[in-house]
Amino acid sequence: MQLKKDYLTVRKRTEDICAPLKTEDYVVQPVVDVSPPKWHMGHTTWFFETFILIPNAKGYTEFDPQYNFVFNSYYESVGARVIRTDRGNLSRPAVEDIIRYRRHVDEAMQTFLETPPTPELEALITLGLNHEEQHQELLYTDIKYILGHNPLFPAYDPAKTSPVTTKTAGSWLEMKAGTYEIGFPGNGFCFDNELGRHKVYLGDYSISDTLVTNAEYLDFIQAGGYRDFRHWHAEGWDWVKKNEVTMPMYWYNINGQWMHYNWQGLQPLLPDAPLCHISFYEAAAFAAWKGMRLPTEFEWEAAAPQLSWGQRWEWTESAYLPYPGFTKAPGAIGEYNGKFMVNQMVLRGGSEVTPPHHSRITYRNFFHPSLRWQFTGIRLAK
Amino acid sequence: MQLKKDYLTVRKRTEDICAPLKTEDYVVQPVVDVSPPKWHMGHTTWFFETFILIPNAKGYTEFDPQYNFVFNSYYESVGARVIRTDRGNLSRPAVEDIIRYRRHVDEAMQTFLETPPTPELEALITLGLNHEEQHQELLYTDIKYILGHNPLFPAYDPAKTSPVTTKTAGSWLEMKAGTYEIGFPGNGFCFDNELGRHKVYLGDYSISDTLVTNAEYLDFIQAGGYRDFRHWHAEGWDWVKKNEVTMPMYWYNINGQWMHYNWQGLQPLLPDAPLCHISFYEAAAFAAWKGMRLPTEFEWEAAAPQLSWGQRWEWTESAYLPYPGFTKAPGAIGEYNGKFMVNQMVLRGGSEVTPPHHSRITYRNFFHPSLRWQFTGIRLAK
Amino acid sequence: MQLKKDYLTVRKRTEDICAPLKTEDYVVQPVVDVSPPKWHMGHTTWFFETFILIPNAKGYTEFDPQYNFVFNSYYESVGARVIRTDRGNLSRPAVEDIIRYRRHVDEAMQTFLETPPTPELEALITLGLNHEEQHQELLYTDIKYILGHNPLFPAYDPAKTSPVTTKTAGSWLEMKAGTYEIGFPGNGFCFDNELGRHKVYLGDYSISDTLVTNAEYLDFIQAGGYRDFRHWHAEGWDWVKKNEVTMPMYWYNINGQWMHYNWQGLQPLLPDAPLCHISFYEAAAFAAWKGMRLPTEFEWEAAAPQLSWGQRWEWTESAYLPYPGFTKAPGAIGEYNGKFMVNQMVLRGGSEVTPPHHSRITYRNFFHPSLRWQFTGIRLAK
Amino acid sequence: MQLKKDYLTVRKRTEDICAPLKTEDYVVQPVVDVSPPKWHMGHTTWFFETFILIPNAKGYTEFDPQYNFVFNSYYESVGARVIRTDRGNLSRPAVEDIIRYRRHVDEAMQTFLETPPTPELEALITLGLNHEEQHQELLYTDIKYILGHNPLFPAYDPAKTSPVTTKTAGSWLEMKAGTYEIGFPGNGFCFDNELGRHKVYLGDYSISDTLVTNAEYLDFIQAGGYRDFRHWHAEGWDWVKKNEVTMPMYWYNINGQWMHYNWQGLQPLLPDAPLCHISFYEAAAFAAWKGMRLPTEFEWEAAAPQLSWGQRWEWTESAYLPYPGFTKAPGAIGEYNGKFMVNQMVLRGGSEVTPPHHSRITYRNFFHPSLRWQFTGIRLAK
The missing domain is CATH 1.20.120 (Four Helix Bundle (Hemerythrin (Met), subunit A))
Structure with missing residues (x-):
């Protein structure tokens, strides 16, 4: 069976x-x-x-x-x-x-x-x-x-590499204005927060076909991105100052060399790999610095069939809210998703540690905007 | 001039x-x-x-x-x-x-x-x-x-009454599915967060023509609404427990009589007056208890020309996010609104203390979901 | 009467x-x-x-x-x-x-x-x-x-000066070992914490006839006293680091000039005036840096008749504890002093803001070791 | 060797x-x-x-x-x-x-x-x-x-018992007023905080030859001792209320039966065993309720040769302060004891978990007054 x-x-x-x-x-x-x-x-x-x-x-x-x-x-x-x-x-x-x-x-x-x-x-x-x-x-x-976060930086598995590669030259997908269907369409399994397939009107927009790389994000750091309040949400700026944030989680600058912690221990940072372990605040600040923005979760879902994806959980500009007609199941199972629908942002996509076949185009991940320990990244829109 | x-x-x-x-x-x-x-x-x-x-x-x-x-x-x-x-x-x-x-x-x-x-x-x-x-x-x-919050409960002005009245029997406005225009349309003054007039698709919905009254909210209290986690967001439930919340701000139950503080000092609660001084968490829990929900800010704006309103700032189910094409002005003025667009909920309408002619149908007020000291109330949708 | x-x-x-x-x-x-x-x-x-x-x-x-x-x-x-x-x-x-x-x-x-x-x-x-x-x-x-602590530094009274003067050359009082009587001896008014006159054995000791001056304390600052953990109690060192303390309360270094706030507003620091507004931690660290110590409250009281005093509340090395035979009065008055007899240090003397005739040789003032807003100073012993 | x-x-x-x-x-x-x-x-x-x-x-x-x-x-x-x-x-x-x-x-x-x-x-x-x-x-x-503190209450060793016994009828040792020698007298090993043997004058006092038992402390609990502020230091009373303390650490009242956690897991409380795991605040409040007090560390040391002891670390009424002539060794070893000499109370004696021959009559243990996880108990004085 x-x-x-x-x-x-x-x-x-x-x-x-x-x-x-x-x-x-x-x-x-x-x-x-x-x-x-x-x-x-x-x-x-x-x-x-x-x-x-x-x-x-x-x-x-x-x-x-x-x-x-x-x-x-x-x-x-x-x-x-x-x-x-x-x-x-x-x-x-x-x-x-x-x-x-x-x-x-x-x-x-x-x-x-x-x-x-x-x-x-x-x-x-x-x-x-x-x-x-x-x-x-x-x-x-x-x-x-x-x-x-252990001072000895032990490897998880010396043989395990991050299987990510990335296109280094970005291209933009142009999407036409119109009404799109959003939400889970099929018969198989989905979570309750994907249900309530419904129409959403989207204006014209462009969405990047590649994820932001480590090298691109280094430009932001070196341009003083963490020191200029103008790129940041007020709450994000408080977060930067209070936590003295100057780089993504797991990054280290050791005697001038950029390193990051990965499955094999401390390793030199790969410039062409997709950026990982950043908060929504950092994602939004980076986009603002580029003069662009993050896509909404609806823009993301409408474009997804034409995108390559699955390397990072991509922060969207959408707050995690119920779809029209959302209802909670009775009993304990009803506590699964609905009660978290406040003060969290939606992430779409999937990551190198998402189980095979677990995610899908309509899948809605969500976290508080300050959290970075997930495998989060950035896709730009404009 | x-x-x-x-x-x-x-x-x-x-x-x-x-x-x-x-x-x-x-x-x-x-x-x-x-x-x-x-x-x-x-x-x-x-x-x-x-x-x-x-x-x-x-x-x-x-x-x-x-x-x-x-x-x-x-x-x-x-x-x-x-x-x-x-x-x-x-x-x-x-x-x-x-x-x-x-x-x-x-x-x-x-x-x-x-x-x-x-x-x-x-x-x-x-x-x-x-x-x-x-x-x-x-x-x-x-x-x-x-x-x-002073133990002497001094009056602000013994002659000042809350000018509110309310229809006591609610009626529902039925709205048809379709694409609606949202955002400031005109030439006069508006805030930057209202700009970027754009189409939003809405399904069929019903929206109440009256605000929730004190008497209706008392039913929720007396039915144990503050003690049943099932009505609440997880974050709202933590807020209730941590702050030992059992009623709206300024309400007191003194020897079995319900009182509230108002401009004239401590006064008996008026059952037919529109409920005031509740958090988003309380608004959402009340709606869940009724088997209904709060309107989105788009549903609210689309229906607003046919609603009586202006007595309370009405919590919506919408997070405070930028409209398509939102841009910040350069310099200090650009800090006005955009930097607050995370972890806040939109309120629509206006209140007894909003200056005359200050608010309008496209006006977007916003506060953190826990705050209650504004003149906030509830309009239901379904 | x-x-x-x-x-x-x-x-x-x-x-x-x-x-x-x-x-x-x-x-x-x-x-x-x-x-x-x-x-x-x-x-x-x-x-x-x-x-x-x-x-x-x-x-x-x-x-x-x-x-x-x-x-x-x-x-x-x-x-x-x-x-x-x-x-x-x-x-x-x-x-x-x-x-x-x-x-x-x-x-x-x-x-x-x-x-x-x-x-x-x-x-x-x-x-x-x-x-x-x-x-x-x-x-x-x-x-x-x-x-x-107001950024406008308003004067309390432009005509009010600090009436303090100080001998600039310190001399030492040599005290002989023996049994001394400590505690209130007389018939007039005293607080309950002074009662229980009792014998205390003291070894030979020397106690300074002058208070530490601003100039002497500046030497400590300029010798790096706030940056060398060796002079400090562990708790004091945590206090210095957590609060980023680098000088006494009300001191400011403005473009290289040492100023302090006083009754007339911001004023140049007087080098020969007795040091004021320091915590027990600072007093103890200064004494350690000098290779000396603070007197106990018993040493202080035994020497007091031969000392000039009354300009500062002088931190002693004694914790605030009951004298032998201490009893609390019944009722609310009994709450006056006894219940504070843990985790506080004794101060002796008096200050420029102590009411005339209020203090006396047996008077026991007490504060938590971190507090500085009282008119506290240092007398050395060895 | x-x-x-x-x-x-x-x-x-x-x-x-x-x-x-x-x-x-x-x-x-x-x-x-x-x-x-x-x-x-x-x-x-x-x-x-x-x-x-x-x-x-x-x-x-x-x-x-x-x-x-x-x-x-x-x-x-x-x-x-x-x-x-x-x-x-x-x-x-x-x-x-x-x-x-x-x-x-x-x-x-x-x-x-x-x-x-x-x-x-x-x-x-x-x-x-x-x-x-x-x-x-x-x-x-x-x-x-x-x-x-694990909800499964695992045993450390099912065969290990607390080797304590106690005299159930207390007797009092009467000590005569006079000058006593305090501090380490000999040649063997001691800690730096015991050095500086010196004279202390003590008045007449009585000190109990037995430790307070669980049964005696239960009387205090059942007489409402944790609900009457009059027995407590102000700081202790805040500690009781903030932490909702109603009994010693490791005690539980399960369906009316008094239990405590010990080496063998949850066990019925032994009424005649010496009380254990209480804070200084509780020790002082119990003594005040009895109309007595805790001994000073000097009274304790003077009486120690005539006392049976070693079952509990006994809270004294003495703050942890340097003996006359105390000096710190240079270098890291000098950090051993002296830097903790503020805001801690002295405990004397030893306990069932003190290594054999480790403690001695002049040994000075010390902890913050709120701590209870050590094997602490009470000896009364008057």
Whole structure:
């Protein structure tokens, strides 16, 4: 059965991502946005236990009733939870306990899937797998943060390269004014925030066919971009000054040479690679300095079939808001997306750490404008 | 000359608003968003001195060179400034000094306006007058905050009533799907954020012809609306819990009777009056509890000619973002609006403390979603 | 009657101190340790109303029952109180209301004092007068802070000079080892923290007959004293770095010239005047840099009869702790001193703003080690 | 050689303490005062590498030059250091790396000790061993904190009991007034803060021969001791309210039964055991409620030869200040104690986790008055 096969594939991929880690790397939480890898491993498992097995699998024995408290992330509907800033204080459950927890749930899920589930349950399991894929991307970003902020700069995997290449000469796609259809059109899986396909009127616009490169962004730095308030939102300028930001996350200027931290440790910066790890504020300031702007998420989606993409999550000029007719599902699943629809910006595309086939043209990623630990980049519009 | 007449009218109105105050009321800043009334009086004057008189009026003598430091609000282009949280620490300049400053600038402006200014300068003076009108509204909201958060609950003016009335039975305006023109169409004055008139496609929608009343909001409170996370954005729910919010600002339940602070002091709450002083989070939670939503700013503008309005600033579901083709003016004036276009929500309409003829159908007000000291209310859509 | 005469003298002196202020100066609270002058005027009055008139004066009519809430400082026993950080948010009661409050209480006290009070009440009134004298010193220090941190640097009184002079050549008093009697010996008024006269054994020590001058402290600055952690307590070094401290409070180096703010506004620094407005951390670091130390409060008291003193509050090396046999009075008066006996350092002496005859050899002043807005200085020991 | 034997004994004991831990337990830092166990293991090793081997052992090869940055605790003299709040963010060096670091240094130290060191070096090595013993006590207290604040309440060692017993009936030791000698008298090892043996005059006093028990403290709780401000220092009362403190650390009232976390996990509270894990504020409030007080450190030391002690670190009424004639050693070693002599209270005695023979009658322990994670208790005086 395809669902069972998908289940096993996705679950295994989580463990593959963690394979290069030392036990200690699973535990720490250097900032509130980063979760310990062992927490991701437990939380994705908790989803299947809580929403599939406990209510539906006859005779299922809960692994440990206290795990609901430890691994609930933000679902207010499902009991108390460890606050996010406390996750890095928990040395237990140990990694080996969580591995046993995964085995326990995986075995029960395999048994459960021997009988074809109802369409509602199939949809919920599919949501659980997409949810785990989202945490796979977070595993990569959080592991990079944990290792890349350690003064020893350990490599994640000395053999792993960033598979990105980029066209070095930009070209512009000219888009005609008109009414476009936006939102998920099909029958397969999508998140609730993509639903409500609807018309959006767009004027004429141009959108770049390439992403901004490290070299282009270095020009901005060297032109004093971080010291001139005129390019910045007021809130962005406060952010620059308060945090003394002068370059993207993971960049270092060591004795005049530009370096960045990557999977192999500290490496010389590649000028032609697409820029990565910048905040919305930096993206908007760079665009303003170029006399251009970021595309809206609607402009992006309308042009996407003609663009090459998938290397970076691209900041758009759109705030994360509900589409017309957006409704929340009842119960805990309804908490998935809608409650975050304020004070976040939409990102479109995907990145080198997005699981294969996870993203799509209508996919809406979203983060607070100050965050940089995701694989974020810039596409210009005008 | 009309401009000179307008100048004198606007400038006098600022002083009329402050007339009921005691000297002490001009000085305090109870929270960072509220500025001391004497600061508003100085800052609006500083605008004309800095942008009109010093660069254009021959022989003009600056009143006091240190005032640029004290009364600059946020213009990074025009030198250093007192940070916002420090304004309430400044006992000097005294109110009488600021009155003299106003006289000095007003006399110079009257002399200056004896000769018709260039169109550019006329536009800048008109901007200065609209800017002062915005601060007149802030004077009212800040004075209400200062007096309404004093344990003695002093009246602002025992004779001043809130002139609001409301239709008690709501009716719904049905709007047809189609492409609407949004943004300032005309020739007169508008702010830069209204420019870039453009087409927006809207689906069918219904919008209420009345504002939510105090009685309707009491139903929400009494139904446990502040205790049920399901109605709230995640960020809104954190705000409710952290601040222990259980009712709108200025409401009090004293021995079982609902009261609110108003111009005349503590008064019994009027059930049929339009709800006031709520955050975006509360507006969105109330709408969710009703199974409805807030209108977008585009839906609002398209329907506005058929709505009665002007009693409250109405929270919309739209984030404050640039219109297509938005450009900032060069220099300090360019800092007026664009740099705030992140993490704020749009409000439309106007309120009992908006100066006459100041607002218009295309006017875009904006505040952070947590703020409540403005005269904010709710109009529902579905 | 002497008590009535003393009452009128002390009460008048409070108003004399405030006479040079503008109304606005009475209102602000720039930092939590500074109280608005109008608060001091009300609080000292509240003491007599609450502890003398209401419980003892037949037929006395409370001026305003809400004033107990506004003017209670820290007495937990006497109902709720405005938290210290909120005092500067209160524009009302207005200064003129507080003046009326003072008149009301003063008249009632004069009537009350026409009959000789019981010894207990006489002691309590004497405590109230000493309490008001303490607030007179705070009025001076708080007014200096309010005006001295205003960017216009207004003078308090252009005719008021600091009456300090100093011997420029230091001499050392040699003290012999032995057992000394410490604590208040006599019959007159003292605070509870001076009681419990007891023996203290002291070894041989030397104590300076002069205070450290501005010129001597400049040597410390110019020798890099603020940049060398070795002179500092760990906590002091954190304080220096966090607050970027490089000189005493009210000092400025303007284009290479050393200035300080004083009663007459910004003035050139006097090299021979005794150093003022330094924290315990700075005092201890200076002493360490000199290879010396601060005296203990016991060494100070034993030597005091042979010292000239009274120009500065002198930081000692003693923490503020109870004397043997210390007991708290029952009720609110018992909250006077004992509850502060942790994490504060003792200061001895007096200053140019201490009321005449207020301090004495056994007087124990105390402040947190980081505070500098009092008139604090340094006497060395070895 | 005795020193070599002592070296091996002390070093082994550190590893024995950590033996029951899982790898994950070595990594976390739940609050700033607690350090990760692996940090303690590295830091104690770094002491010997930095102060003994690198400057004195010919041919010694530094294990990893970056470890100086990672494992320096607070010595400003010895280069940059990881700030204390960041220690729990470091997943590397891994535990196995730190074990290799210990082996590397231990082997070099053994070789080095084959030749008898100079008296200066012997003193420094002895200081290093006493330093490691202090960290052994911290290892116990930090491990207890890490496990005892985990929602799973894992046992440290199911076989380990608290070896404490207590006399249940208190008796009082009467001490006569007179001059006593205080401070380290002998020739062996002591810390610099014990030096400067000097005379202190003490009046008559009584000191309890037993420590306060859990049952006695329960009486205080049940009498409302945490709700009556009159027993508390002002700072202590703020601490109680801000942190909502209602019982000692590690105590829980579960469905009416009093439990505490101990080495074996959650256990019923033993009424006759000596009270543990209370702050100075709680100790002082309990004493005030009893109408008694805490002893000074001098009273404690004078009575100590006649007391049974060693079960708890006993809060005294003395602030941590230098003894007469205290001087700091030059260089990094001089940072050991003196720089902490402000805003801390002295504790005397020792505890169940103090290494054997580590403490002595003149030993001065010290902590901030709010801290409770040490094994602190109460002895009364009057």
